[in-house]
Amino acid sequence: MEDFEKIREAKKKWRDRSQKSQQRNALFQSISGEPVEMLYTPDDVEDTEYLRDLGFPGEYPFTRGVRDNMYRGRLWTMRQFSGFGTAMDSNKRYHFLLECGQTGLSVAFHMPTIMGYDSDHPRALGEVGRCGVAIDSLEDMEVLFDRIPLDKVSTSMTINAPAAILLAFYICVAEKQGVSSQKISGTIQNDILKEYIAQKSWIFPPEPSLRIITDIMAFCSEHVPRWNTISISGYHIREAGSTAAQELAFTLADGFAYVEAGIKTGLDVDTFAPRLSFFFNSHLDFFEEIAKYRAARRIWARVMKEKYGAKKRESLLMRFHTQTAGCSLTAQQPENNIVRTAYQALAAVLGGTQSLHTNSMDETLALPSEKAVQVALRTQQIIAFETGVTDAIDPLAGSYYVESMTNRIEKKAGEYFEKIEKMGGVIKAIEKGYLQKEISDAAYRYQREIERRQRIIVGVNEYLMENEKIEIPILAIDPEVERVQVARVKALRAKRDSGLVKSRLEALKKAAEGKDNLMPHIIEASRAYATLGEMIEVLKAVFGEYKEIPIF
Amino acid sequence: MERKVRVLVAKPGLDGHDRGAKVVASALRDAGMEVIYTGLHQTPEMIVEAAVQEDVDVIGLSVLSGAHMTLFPRVIELLKEKGVDDVLIVGGGIIPQRDVDELVKLGVARIFRPGARTVEIAEYLKEWFKCSSRASI
Numbered sequence: 117m118e119d120f121e122k123i124r125e126a127k128k129k130w131r132d133r134s135q136k137s138q139q140r141n142a143l144f145q146s147i148s149g150e151p152v153e154m155l156y157t158p159d160d161v162e163d164t165e166y167l168r169d170l171g172f173p174g175e176y177p178f179t180r181g182v183r184d185n186m187y188r189g190r191l192w193t194m195r196q197f198s199g200f201g202t203a204m205d206s207n208k209r210y211h212f213l214l215e216c217g218q219t220g221l222s223v224a225f226h227m228p229t230i231m232g233y234d235s236d237h238p239r240a241l242g243e244v245g246r247c248g249v250a251i252d253s254l255e256d257m258e259v260l261f262d263r264i265p266l267d268k269v270s271t272s273m274t275i276n277a278p279a280a281i282l283l284a285f286y287i288c289v290a291e292k293q294g295v296s297s298q299k300i301s302g303t304i305q306n307d308i309l310k311e312y313i314a315q316k317s318w319i320f321p322p323e324p325s326l327r328i329i330t331d332i333m334a335f336c337s338e339h340v341p342r343w344n345t346i347s348i349s350g351y352h353i354r355e356a357g358s359t360a361a362q363e364l365a366f367t368l369a370d371g372f373a374y375v376e377a378g379i380k381t382g383l384d385v386d387t388f389a390p391r392l393s394f395f396f397n398s399h400l401d402f403f404e405e406i407a408k409y410r411a412a413r414r415i416w417a418r419v420m421k422e423k424y425g426a427k428k429r430e431s432l433l434m435r436f437h438t439q440t441a442g443c444s445l446t447a448q449q450p451e452n453n454i455v456r457t458a459y460q461a462l463a464a465v466l467g468g469t470q471s472l473h474t475n476s477m478d479e480t481l482a483l484p485s486e487k488a489v490q491v492a493l494r495t496q497q498i499i500a501f502e503t504g505v506t507d508a509i510d511p512l513a514g515s516y517y518v519e520s521m522t523n524r525i526e527k528k529a530g531e532y533f534e535k536i537e538k539m540g541g542v543i544k545a546i547e548k549g550y551l552q553k554e555i556s557d558a559a560y561r562y563q564r565e566i567e568r569r570q571r572i573i574v575g576v577n578e579y580l581m582e583n584e585k586i587e588i589p590i591l592a593i594d595p596e597v598e599r600v601q602v603a604r605v606k607a608l609r610a611k612r613d614s615g616l617v618k619s620r621l622e623a624l625k626k627a628a629e630g631k632d633n634l635m636p637h638i639i640e641a642s643r644a645y646a647t648l649g650e651m652i653e654v655l656k657a658v659f660g661e662y663k664e665i666p667i668f
Numbered sequence: 669m670e671r672k673v674r675v676l677v678a679k680p681g682l683d684g685h686d687r688g689a690k691v692v693a694s695a696l697r698d699a700g701m702e703v704i705y706t707g708l709h710q711t712p713e714m715i716v717e718a719a720v721q722e723d724v725d726v727i728g729l730s731v732l733s734g735a736h737m738t739l740f741p742r743v744i745e746l747l748k749e750k751g752v753d754d755v756l757i758v759g760g761g762i763i764p765q766r767d768v769d770e771l772v773k774l775g776v777a778r779i780f781r782p783g784a785r786t787v788e789i790a791e792y793l794k795e796w797f798k799c800s801s802r803a804s805i
Binding site: 233243480481482576586590592593 | 681682683684685686687689690691693694695697703705706707708709711733734735737738739762764765781782783785786787
C-alpha cells in the first residue's frame with residue numbers, strides 16, 4: 117500500500133529542487149487544451165481502485181478492453197474507407213484492397229447519394245463520383261460487390277440519412293448471391309444526431325429521422341442479427357474541431373439518446389444495445405487519445421448498466437472503429453502524413469480498437485491513390501506483426517499519466533453530460549446550437565494557436581519548403597464518370613417495370629405516413645429498382661426537410 | 669472614414685464541411701469586416717442572390733467535395749449575367765494546383781489552400797479593398 121502523503125511530500129521537494137531547470141517555450145497542453153503536468157506519480161491516481169475502475173479485459177467495466185483475449189485472440193479489422201467514380205471503379209479498388217490484406221470493406225458514397233439525390237438530379241451536377249462512389253440503385257450496388265462474397269466479408273457503409281436504403285440494397289445483393297440476411301455482417305453509420313452536430317449531411321428533421329433509425333433497429337434485431345445498426349460517431353465531431361473531451365462526451369450523449377429512443381418505442385434495451393457500435397477519431401496527442409478510448413469503455417458500461425438497466429453483457433460493450441485524424445494531415449510535404457497516421461494508428465491499437473482505418477498520405481490533395489492506400493494498410497500490418505504491442509492487453513494500464521488522463525477526461529465528459537441534460541437532452545442542445553458552437557469555438561481557438569505559433573505543425577508553420585513540388589501520384593476523377601453514371605440511371609428508369617416501381621413507392625409513402633416499419637417497404641422498392649433519389653423524394657414529401665440556422 | 673469590408677462566406681454544392689468556412693468567417697469578423705455566412709448546401713443561384721442582396725465586396729467560396737470546377741465557374745457566370753463586375757472572388761478548400769490555375773484564368777482572384785493563415789486572408793482582402801472601386805461606394 118503506497119503512502120500517498122509521503123509521495124506528495126517527496127514530490128514537492130523534487131519540484132523545489134528542479135525549479136531551476138528551464139522549460140521550453142511551449143504550451144504543454146494537450147491538443148485539446150488540457151494542461152499536462154511535467155510528471156505523474158502514484159498520488160495522481162490515489163482514488164483509483166484496480167478491481168472497481170479497471171478490472172479485467174472482457175469484464176465490467178471493460179476499461180481494459182471489450183474481449184478477454186483482445187488481439188491475442190483476433191486482431192482488429194483492417195478496414196479502409198474507400199469509394200470513388202462508378203461502382204465498377206470502386207469494385208476494382210475493393211479487390212485491390214482485399215488483395216493487399218485488408219480484412220473488411222468500408223464504402224464511401226459520393227455526395228449526391230449521401231444527400232439523397234440521383235446522379236442525374238440538378239443538384240448532383242459536378243459532384244458525381246468525386247468524393248465517393250455513385251450509387252443510385254440496386255443495379256449499381258450489384259456491380260459494387262461483384263465477386264465479393266457477402267457471407268465471408270463484412271462491410272461498413274458510411275451513410276446516414278439514406279442508410280435504410282443502402283442497407284436494403286445490400287440485403288438484396290446478398291440475396292442474389294444466395295446469402296440470407298441472417299448471415300450478413302456489417303455496419304451502417306446511421307447516426308443522424310452527429311449529422312446535425314458535425315457532418316452536416318442531413319435530409320429529414322430529427323423526429324422522423326429517429327423513427328427511421330428505430331425501424332432499422334427493430335428490423336435488424338429480427339432479420340439481420342449480425343448487423344451493427346448504428347456507428348455512433350465522434351470522428352466527425354473531432355474533425356469539425358472539437359476537443360477530445362467534447363468528442364467523447366457528445367458521442368456518448370448521442371449514444372444514450374439512441375438508447376432512450378429505442379426504449380421509448382417499446383424495445384427492450386437488451387434486444388438492440390448489443391448491436392450499437394461506435395466510431396472514434398485518433399488524433400495526434402498520443403496519450404490523450406488512449407485515455408479517451410479507455411474512459412469511453414468505462415463510461416458506456418457503467419451508464420448502460422446503472423441508468424438503463426441493461427442486463428446482457430453484450431449491451432455494455434463499447435465496441436469501436438477508429439479512423440486516424442484527417443484534419444491533422446497537411447497538404448505541404450504530404451509524405452510526412454505517413455508518419456502522423458502511423459502514430460495515430462498506434463494510439464488506436466494501444467486504446468483497444470476493434471477496427472481501424474488509416475488515412476493515406478495524399479488525402480489533403482485528393483482521394484487515395486493505390487500507392488498511398490497500400491502504405492496506409494502496411495502501416496497497420498507493421499503495427500500488428502512487427503511492433504509487439506498486440507501481445508499484452510492494454511499495455512499502458514497502470515501508467516500514472518494514462519490512468520490520470522483517463523480519469524480526467526471521464527470527469528470532463530460527465531460535466532458535459534450534465535450540461536446537456538440541463539438543456540433537455542441532445543436534440544434540445546442541437547436546437548440551441550450549443551454543441552455546434554462548442555465545436556466551432558474549439559476549432560477557432562486551435563487555429564489561433566497555430567497562427568500564433570503556439571502549436572507547431574511541421575511543414576506548415578515551421579520547417580517549410582520553398583517552391584515545393586508534389587512528387588506523389590494524385591488521383592483524378594474523370595469528368596466522364598458523371599456522363600456515364602447519368603446515362604446509366606436514365607437507362608435503368610427506361611428498362612425497369614415502371615408500374616411496379618410506382619406501386620412500391622406508393623406503399624412506401626403509406627408506410628411513412630403511418631406507423632409501419634419502413635424497412636420491408638424500402639426493400640420491396642429496391643428489388644423493383646426504384647432509385648435512391650425516388651425513395652428519398654417520397655420520404656421528403658412526408659417527413660419534410662431539415663434546415664440549419666447557420667451560426668459562427 | 670473607411671467603411672467595413674463586406675464579405676459573403678458561402679458553401680456551394682452538397683459539401684457539408686464547414687469548419688474552414690466558419691473559422692475564416694470568425695477571423696474576418698475579428699479583423700473588423702462585416703461577414704455574412706450563407707450556411708450549407710447553397711446553389712450558385714442562391715449565393716449570387718445573397719451577394720447582390722447584401723451588396724457585398726467579396727465572395728468567398730469554400731468547396732471540399734471536388735465539385736469546384738463546376739461550382740466556381742457557375743457562380744462567376746451568374747455574376748456576369750447580373751452585371752456584377754466589381755466584386756472580388758476568392759476561394760478555399762480541397763483544390764489541386766492545376767485547378768487553381770484554371771480558376772484564376774476564369775476570374776477567381778485567389779485560392780487559399782490547406783495551411784493558409786486567416787491573418788493572411790484578412791490582410792489580402794483589406795489590401796484589395798483599399799485599391800478597389802468599391803471602396804468609394
